[in-house]
Amino acid sequence: MxxxxxxxxxxxxxxxxxxxxxxxxxxxxxxxxxxxxxxxxxxxxxxxxxxxxxxxxxxxxxxxxxxxxxxxxxxxxxxxxxxTGIWFTKYSRKPVEKSESKTIYKYRLSGNCQTVPFQLEFQLLEENQASKNVSAVVSDLSIIIESEDHSGLTKLVSRVEESGNLLLFFKSLSCFSEWYKHRKRTFAHFKRKYPDIVALPEGSSGDSMALRSPEHSGFELMIIWKIHVDKEGIVTPVLDLLNKIPMPEASNFAQEAPHCFRSLLHVLGIEASIEALIKSLCTGK
Structure with missing residues (x-):
């Protein structure tokens, strides 16, 4: 209605x-x-x-x-x-206080942004001014992100709950969800393409991908892909390479691999850099 x-x-x-x-x-x-x-x-x-x-x-x-x-x-x-990729599944609004000068409503919202579920509860104060301009103030904001996989949003949620800036929350959530979906899709792609080399310790939804040499037992590289959200709500992917190489003859590669991977990221991008790293691991170069 x-x-x-x-x-x-x-x-x-x-x-x-x-x-x-x-x-x-x-x-x-x-x-x-x-x-x-x-x-x-x-x-x-x-x-x-x-x-x-x-x-x-x-x-x-x-x-x-x-x-x-x-x-x-x-x-x-x-x-x-x-x-935006934001879908609301439940919505309710209940009046809390009403007078000639102001109206306060209590809202409850729940939905999904891509694959990230969320719940919101807050009060909205609307002050009716003589000029008929209406200003709205959010208070008592509570946000729940229903997954432990989205730890990158924890600090953002805390800041938004303090400031009541719902626009910042939805803007950052939309961008975060896009990167989260992209990371999950990328990990699943390489797992299908190189099943003997790629391992996903936490599944495709996790933030790590292991690369294991088919020729040397124990020869392993770990790609860590975090999704960072700063205090302004700007979302940035952060990738790094860790090594697990017990063989003495591989010490030079162990020292150079992380630096080379970070350099490739700036030149080739994420997918092409991972592809190049896997091919180097396959050929032993």
Whole structure:
């Protein structure tokens, strides 16, 4: 249902509650006078409003104009979710406080960004100014990322919860999720292409990939691929190469391999650098 219509109902309910309170006050003050309102009259007023609220949605629901607006809103939302990769699966809004100058709502959201699930809970304060400009302030923000694989987001979540900057959170989450999906896809690709050389100790969702020499037992390199999120929310892939080489004759390679790999990353990029490293391991060069 259109948010504007829901707002109309909420306003009417609030108005009715105030009217009932006024009626009760008059009843208590004038209970010995002939003009006092009875409990029955108050209950009838409530029933009357309930019937009205049940009838009005039917009228709105049959409106072709409202259906067209709803279809446009759903289309816009679908486009935004496809563009950002952020899909909301649950949503709720509950009024906490309302007056002429401000309105406070409590929101609960849950969804997925690519393959990263999240939950949000926060309060939104809307201050209605005389100029009709509306400013919104987020408070009591709580964020849950439902996976231990996304430790790179931990510090970002803490900062966003303190600042209430939801735009920063969704922007960084979208970028992080893209890199996370790319890393998972890249690891799975090399595992399929070189099953005898590539091992994934933590699975394709982990941040490490082991390269084992087919000719020398114990000859192993470990690619570490972290996804770093700085305090401004900028997401950067960070790759490094560790070695596990017990053979004395391989000491020169052990010393040079990490530096050479980092140099290749700047020249060739991630996938081409891993490919070159695997081929060098296969040929023993």
């Amino acid at each position: 259109n948010n504007n219509i829901i707002q109309v109902y909420e306003d009417e309910i609030h108005s009715l509650e105030e009217e009932i309170n006024n009626l009760k006050e008059e009843y208590e003050c004038n209970q010995h006078e002939s003009m006092a309102y009875s409990d029955k009259e108050i209950i009838n007023a409530m029933k009357s409003f309930k019937r009205k609220s049940q009838e009005e949605p039917k009228q709105y629901g049959s409106s072709p104009e409202l259906k067209t607006q709803l279809d446009l809103l759903e289309s816009d939302l679908s486009f935004i979710m496809k563009l």
